[in-house]
Amino acid sequence: MLRRNDFIERSLAGALSFLKEAVFSDACALDRGFLQSLDPRIKIITFVLFIIRVLFTRDIVILLFLYALCLALAYYSKINLGFFLKRTWVFIPLFSLFIVIPALFSFVTPGEVLVSFSISGLKLTITRPGLSGAVLFTARVATSVSFAVLLGITTRHFALLKALRVFGIPQIFVFTIGMCYRYIYFFMEIIEHTCLAVKSRSGAKIHYKRGQRIVAWNIAYLWARSYQLNEEVYLAMLSRGYSGEPAALDDFRVGTKDWLWLAGVLIWMSLSFH
Amino acid sequence: MHIPDGYLGPVTCGFFYAVMLPIWAAASKIVKRTLQARHAPLLAIGAAFSFVIMMFNLPIPGGSTGHAVGAVLAAILLGPWAGCIAVTVALVVQALLFGDGGITAIGANCFNMAFVEVFAGYYLYRLISGSSPVTSGRRVIAAGIAGYTALNIAALSAAVMFGIQPLLHKTAGGQSLYCPYGLNVAIPMMLGGHLAVFGWIEAIVTALVVKYLQKHDPLLLETGGGAHDENHG
Structure with missing residues (x-):
């Protein structure tokens, strides 16, 4: 939880390493190895x-x-x-x-x-x-x-989360986990852009109290955007046939x-x- | 705070899965009943939000940085039951996809962060806030105190889990099989860092985010994303 160095760089590095790791994992998962060939x-x-x-x-x-x-x-x-x-x-x-x-x-x-x-x-x-x-x-x-x-x-991460149904985990959880995973990417992109914007405007040194306010503002802004996004996502789900009960394709x-x-x-x- | 595989014995892991099962069942039942259909994606968005809060590094005196867990914030914004599901989903994604927190310890980690921290934080926030208006300074203080206290209660819970391992699992020759430190070591080690540093990070993040939302979009604190209604009755 405790880290050194610049907080903007750290946040940016965290978001980028997540994206890098996710992309790398997906690349490994697409290789033609033994485990990749299993259901x-x-x-x-x-x-x-x-x-x-x-x-x-x-x-x-x-x-x-x-x-x-x-x-x-x-x-x-x-x-x-x-x-x-x-x-x-x-x-x-x-x-x-x-x-x-x-x-x-x-x-x-x-x-x-x-x-x-x-x-x-x-x-x-x-x-x-x-x-x-x-x-x-x-x-x-x-x-x-x-x-x-x-x-x-x-x-593949999406397949792994979908496969959780084999343990009898209710569909609402599997549906939420799958959607959550997609939104993590979206939020990471927002974090990346916000951090770059803050970095380009704030100069080299920021007092820690100001830094704390910047971070809190970013989190609050992210939540406000998330909430707005909910409405748009719901309308998009309705347009694709969502009727209140989540359904998943079983292509395993x-x-x-x-x-x-x-x-x-x-x-x-x-x-x-x- | 994320307990990896191998730190807790099978009895503890199994016990906390068993404890969490009815909590997850109740959470999904209550959320399904109270969450309006148009807010269905909010659970997933809330879970993703809980996940990414940990990506934000907060500067602290001395040039270091740290990050919050964000469970109390999720509880304040989504309500305790939806917050419980959101934090659970974030923990499952972390454990399964990124090896952050153990698969066998998901029950224990969810008990600490998705149940103890979420519910303790939420009800402490409500208790201190009382009937104050949603934009009052009292709510900011309430959020800070709730963040600090709930994180430390969760840390204490994790410390007890670690500390009971030598009592539960030891060979006749005295060899420990899982976490080797008893309560006398585990509790001060876990609480020391959380009382001195991490609790304050949680308090600052929770309080400042509530303050900004009060200023820019107080409705978000009032509605709790539509999942709050059962708690306001």
């Missing part, structure tokens, strides 16, 4: 199962296997592994690694001593449960994030490869739980 509904079910398995396991071997599987899936889905590792490790797993460091030591996790040393006269002891807990925690977070990111970049097709993949994952899941 989004089957893919979302199997990835949620993987993430649940990661959550439940207490065994580092299973975690490492799942992480290796995730990397292999990324490779066979034509995802650049350098990009994938950077995208998944920055920021959450690295942050998790950083915050778990105190838990290595006996003052947080007492137990069998592994190694002791002194820093400026302060004696520190790393314990076995502390180390194994920290490794398990970081590996769990990194593997979960990797699966979540892989799902996001190998599925499950093939043999999807069933084989689902069966393979389910068999491995049941074996790994035993």
